[in-house]
Amino acid sequence: MTDSMSVAYDTLIPNNVGLSSDKRVLKALERWHPGYINWWNGMGPEGFQESLVYLRTAIGVDPKGWAKFDYVKMPEYRWGVLLAPQVEDRRIPCGEHVGEPAWQEVPGEYRAMLRRLIVIQGDTEPASVEQQRHLGKTAPSLYDMRNLFQVNVEEGRHLWAMVYLLHKYFGADGRDEADDLLRRQSGSEEAPRMLGAFNESTPDWLSFFMFTYFTDRDGKMQLESLAQSGFDPLSRTCRFMLTEEAHHMFVGETGVGRVIQRTCEAMKEAGIEDPYDIDRIRDLGVIDLPTIQKKLNLHYTLSLDLFGSEISTNAANAFNAGIKGRYQEVKIADDHRLTNATYPVVQVVDGKIIRTEVPALSAINMRLRDDYTNDAAGGVGRWNTIIEKTGIKFEMKLPHGGFHRQIGVFGAVKIDPDGNLLTEAEWQARKNEWLPTKADGDFIQSLMKPQWEPGKYAGWIAPPRVGIDNKPGDFEYVQLHMA
Ligand SMILES: [Fe+2]
Numbered sequence: 362m363t364d365s366m367s368v369a370y371d372t373l374i375p376n377n378v379g380l381s382s383d384k385r386v387l388k389a390l391e392r393w394h395p396g397y398i399n400w401w402n403g404m405g406p407e408g409f410q411e412s413l414v415y416l417r418t419a420i421g422v423d424p425k426g427w428a429k430f431d432y433v434k435m436p437e438y439r440w441g442v443l444l445a446p447q448v449e450d451r452r453i454p455c456g457e458h459v460g461e462p463a464w465q466e467v468p469g470e471y472r473a474m475l476r477r478l479i480v481i482q483g484d485t486e487p488a489s490v491e492q493q494r495h496l497g498k499t500a501p502s503l504y505d506m507r508n509l510f511q512v513n514v515e516e517g518r519h520l521w522a523m524v525y526l527l528h529k530y531f532g533a534d535g536r537d538e539a540d541d542l543l544r545r546q547s548g549s550e551e552a553p554r555m556l557g558a559f560n561e562s563t564p565d566w567l568s569f570f571m572f573t574y575f576t577d578r579d580g581k582m583q584l585e586s587l588a589q590s591g592f593d594p595l596s597r598t599c600r601f602m603l604t605e606e607a608h609h610m611f612v613g614e615t616g617v618g619r620v621i622q623r624t625c626e627a628m629k630e631a632g633i634e635d636p637y638d639i640d641r642i643r644d645l646g647v648i649d650l651p652t653i654q655k656k657l658n659l660h661y662t663l664s665l666d667l668f669g670s671e672i673s674t675n676a677a678n679a680f681n682a683g684i685k686g687r688y689q690e691v692k693i694a695d696d697h698r699l700t701n702a703t704y705p706v707v708q709v710v711d712g713k714i715i716r717t718e719v720p721a722l723s724a725i726n727m728r729l730r731d732d733y734t735n736d737a738a739g740g741v742g743r744w745n746t747i748i749e750k751t752g753i754k755f756e757m758k759l760p761h762g763g764f765h766r767q768i769g770v771f772g773a774v775k776i777d778p779d780g781n782l783l784t785e786a787e788w789q790a791r792k793n794e795w796l797p798t799k800a801d802g803d804f805i806q807s808l809m810k811p812q813w814e815p816g817k818y819a820g821w822i823a824p825p826r827v828g829i830d831n832k833p834g835d836f837e838y839v840q841l842h843m844a
């Protein structure tokens with residue numbers, strides 16, 4: 362009998378789902394595996410497939426010590442299928458089936474809806490690996506390079522997690538969907554990834570840090586809501602993925618924080634007090650704070666678009682079916698059905714932005730987006746503490762939720778970061794103050810020079826306060842073997 366806390370390494374695919382006694386699914390995954398490796402070699406980190414990377418691999422799913430660290434060549438990483446332990450007598454936490462036993466098999470009536478949600482989640486995982494595949498070449502340190510690759514292999518594992526569910530529970534159409542996940546490509550004309558933000562490029566390391574802070578956090582919120590699913594295998598999969606996701610957001614938060622810190626230190630050393638003295642600051646080889654704010658504006662708003670329309674029948678149906686819950690559903694004190702509840706949703710009425718109460722069921726997306734905004738605000742506050750400590754006068758802010766939006770009620774209007782409605786002409790005249798321009802991008806790109814000496818960091822980013830796995834400052838996180 363398999364102990365579901367420990368991981369079996371006796372099959373090609375490490376797992377804690379008893380794959381060696383589930384021949385059908387094991388065969389299906391073994392058939393999918395070569396295509397995956399092919400995808401990884403072709404679309405994964407370019408130029409570093411032969412290097413030895415100090416990576417963590419899951420050896421168990423209990424919160425303490427689930428990971429072991431060792432040098433691994435990325436194509437030999439032990440990607441596996443890992444589910445959080447089954448909670449005994451778990452119940453469906455929301456919707457019309459609330460209180461009934463959680464489903465261990467796919468309920469027929471919700472099959473299509475479930476498959477769609479799993480495919481959309483699955484599609485984001487390889488997409489971010491594709492978006493980040495060129496970054497290794499300009500890594501500002503071996504520490505950062507290692508973190509990039511850790512995020513990449515774990516996104517690869519998240520793809521495995523969704524592909525397992527497709528093969529195990531969705532038969533032939535699940536297999537086709539699993540193949541399509543390797544066929545679509547970020548930014549492709551013919552077969553793009555399914556969601557907008559996952560077709561954008563990640564051209565530099567500040568973009569990478571912003572992406573892992575803001576877009577991986579959207580991933581966290583989606584996983585949180587799927588972790589509440591009445592379909593228990595999906596819930597368990599997502600609960601384990603969330604433990605990995607935490608590291609991705611750590612990489613983002615500390616990455617942006619270290620860029621900010623280096624900028625402020627360089628300004629102090631040069632005696633520059635004014636954060637808008639941009640040319641002089643850039644001459645120091647660091648990224649000025651207003652440009653960092655612009656990058657924040659861009660990545661935060663692209664991520665807001667991932668939450669979909671404020672008012673959504675699909676989201677209402679998924680909640681009502683018990684397929685998707687709210688953020689921390691089981692901790693919310695209400696009937697979990699939302700039959701008579703309301704929720705305030707933003708609307709643009711007669712040239713004004715207002716919040717009006719609508720049926721809470723239809724506002725599930727808006728609520729998750731609000732929870733996301735609260736969650737994202739935490740790190741921004743900590744970035745401001747870094748700035749404050751250096752004595753520079755500047756404050757990072759999350760822009761208004763209507764700024765630079767493509768999806769939902771704000772998609773049709775132009776709004777500034779403070780929430781004021783603008784005419785198209787006003788927007789065109791001022792958007793370069795708020796969003797990165799080509800020149801900003803070119804400047805950041807000009808700083809992207811590799812620094813691969815152990816313990817050394819590029820001049821635009823401060824070293825981390827502690828190493829990964831408590832390693833000392835000059836630890837060689839990646840042993841380079843360039844192809
Ligand atoms: Fe992921």
Ligand SMILES: [Fe+2]
Nearest residue numbers: 577580606609
């Ligand atoms: Fe992630």
